[in-house]
Amino acid sequence: AQSVAQPEDQVNVAEGNPLTVKCTYSVSGNPYLFWYVQYPNRGLQFLLKYITGDNLVKGSYGFEAEFNKSQTSFHLKKPSALVSDSALYFCAVRESGNTPLVFGKGTRLSVIA
Amino acid sequence: DAGVIQSPRHEVTEMGQEVTLRCKPISGHDYLFWYRQTMMRGLELLIYFNNNVPIDDSGMPEDRFSAKMPNASFSTLKIQPSEPRDSAVYFCASSRLGRNEQFFGPGTRLTVL
Numbered sequence: 667a668q669s670v671a672q673p674e675d676q677v678n679v680a681e682g683n684p685l686t687v688k689c690t691y692s693v694s695g696n697p698y699l700f701w702y703v704q705y706p707n708r709g710l711q712f713l714l715k716y717i718t719g720d721n722l723v724k725g726s727y728g729f730e731a732e733f734n735k736s737q738t739s740f741h742l743k744k745p746s747a748l749v750s751d752s753a754l755y756f757c758a759v760r761e762s763g764n765t766p767l768v769f770g771k772g773t774r775l776s777v778i779a
Numbered sequence: 780d781a782g783v784i785q786s787p788r789h790e791v792t793e794m795g796q797e798v799t800l801r802c803k804p805i806s807g808h809d810y811l812f813w814y815r816q817t818m819m820r821g822l823e824l825l826i827y828f829n830n831n832v833p834i835d836d837s838g839m840p841e842d843r844f845s846a847k848m849p850n851a852s853f854s855t856l857k858i859q860p861s862e863p864r865d866s867a868v869y870f871c872a873s874s875r876l877g878r879n880e881q882f883f884g885p886g887t888r889l890t891v892l
Contacts, residue, residue, distance in 0.1 A: 772821060
């Protein structure tokens with residue numbers, strides 16, 4: 667069965683610094699990987715996905731993620747953090763196109779001015 | 780498109796009362812998912828439908844929970860009787876066959892006193 671691990675409950679970063687939110691996964695076949703963001707009192711918003719192709723995926727709001735098959739990781743990155751990036755970030759995985767997503771527990775990102 | 784619509788946005792009820800949460804998926808989407816989010820357990824998949832048919836309800840916590848999808852544009856999640864431990868945010872999400880992103884509604888915050 668597929669699973670996702672987000673090893674950090676909380677990530678703190680200064681505004682303007684690069685940020686990384688970590689995610690590792692476990693699937694038996696080829697992974698479909700996703701990042702979502704949740705702002706307070708809002709639903710989850712899709713940021714980006716990896717299905718196939720280039721290992722570096724670019725998404726919304728300047729975020730990108732790098733798929734690393736050998737390390738089974740899909741870390742979320744941004745070159746320069748903004749205070750408005752402060753939110754809860756979820757990594758998710760599925761094994762085929764039509765099965766439900768399996769979500770990690772989430773990582774709270776706090777960007778400090 | 781208006782996105783996934785959920786109602787009510789907030790519900791406060793007393794223990795033992797019946798609660799009905801409603802969801803309207805994005806038009807043309809074939810899959811509908813119900814999730815529950817709590818601080819302790821994170822985001823949990825309760826049940827999902829494909830073409831209005833329940834596919835997997837193994838995440839439904841107890842017989843007190845039931846979900847229906849009478850047509851492609853409407854689904855309900857019912858809790859009867861409700862208990863304080865059911866207090867959570869309940870999300871509905873939908874996706875299209877062949878696409879991979881799930882689109883989330885804004886959620887219903889349920890408080891059972």
